[in-house]
Amino acid sequence: MIQNVLTFAAQKTSEGKKTALIIITETSGSSPASPGQMMAVAADGSTAGTVGGGASEYRVVKLALEAIEKGDSIFSFSIDHSEEGMTCGGSMAGFGNVLGSQANLCIFGGGHIAQSLSRIAALTGFSVTVVEDRPEFASHFEHSRYVVCKPEEYKTLDPSSVSDYVVICTRGHQTDGEALRYCLTKKPEYLGMIGSEKKVSALLDNLRAEGAAQTELDRVYAPIGLDIADALPAEIAVAIMAEILLVKNKGKLRHMKGVRN
Numbered sequence: 001m002i003q004n005v006l007t008f009a010a011q012k013t014s015e016g017k018k019t020a021l022i023i024i025t026e027t028s029g030s031s032p033a034s035p036g037q038m039m040a041v042a043a044d045g046s047t048a049g050t051v052g053g054g055a056s057e058y059r060v061v062k063l064a065l066e067a068i069e070k071g072d073s074i075f076s077f078s079i080d081h082s083e084e085g086m087t088c089g090g091s092m093a094g095f096g097n098v099l100g101s102q103a104n105l106c107i108f109g110g111g112h113i114a115q116s117l118s119r120i121a122a123l124t125g126f127s128v129t130v131v132e133d134r135p136e137f138a139s140h141f142e143h144s145r146y147v148v149c150k151p152e153e154y155k156t157l158d159p160s161s162v163s164d165y166v167v168i169c170t171r172g173h174q175t176d177g178e179a180l181r182y183c184l185t186k187k188p189e190y191l192g193m194i195g196s197e198k199k200v201s202a203l204l205d206n207l208r209a210e211g212a213a214q215t216e217l218d219r220v221y222a223p224i225g226l227d228i229a230d231a232l233p234a235e236i237a238v239a240i241m242a243e244i245l246l247v248k249n250k251g252k253l254r255h256m257k258g259v260r261n
Helices: 002-014 054-070 110-121 135-140 151-156 173-184 195-207 235-250
Strands: 020-028 038-042 047-049 075-079 091-099 104-108 126-134 145-148 164-167 188-191
Touching: 002 020, 002 038, 020 054, 020 188, 038 054, 047 188, 054 195, 075 195, 104 110, 104 173, 110 126, 110 235, 135 145, 135 195, 164 173, 164 235, 188 235, 195 235
Parallel strands: 104 126, 104 164, 126 145, 164 188
Antiparallel strands: 020 038, 020 091, 038 047, 075 091
16 A cells, blocks of 8 residues: 555656655544555645545645645644544544655756756756657656647646746747747746747737737746856856746845855
């Protein structure tokens, strides 16, 4: 049973879904649970294992999904079964660890900039998903989740993949536009798109004409990245990652030289 729970959790996190791994640490009375019992709850609501069943288990699942939604990495619980309407009496306590709780970065495109960015992002603790319609590029993303998906299939993507930070750097203006149209409906914490000022302005004008709200377009970081890079893909990737970290950590654009405590 425990092996099944662990396998389920590993599979779900490999698919980019955050998953709460729950263990019972203490019980009293005639609790249907026992210390050491484990359960896994994925962000999509699927589960493996059990912590006793009934209303108390339902509450644990709800707590796990709330923790995943809030971005918590750990949560604890203590449940009196009688308060959940269970006649068995007793109580149980335990905790859950949310696996894959690091920030998610979704990169649309698999070119040179995406290849450098995925490696840098992984080093800084991000869980990286790459969306690209060319399967032959997968070998460049050994440490990322690689999803082969055409623009017309974006609606089939797991919504959790585009929930945090998103970078659009596909192979062309048209595919960039399709990715941006899709991502505007998901409202990630950060949404950036590569391109010259002329290209970006034209694309945003088109989206505005299609009915996109100006408040939504104002959220797009485009042209993308801090103004620190040359034309090298690796430098552009560093500039993009710096901007993402600025947003993520609520940082300030300043030199630390001369700053004293």
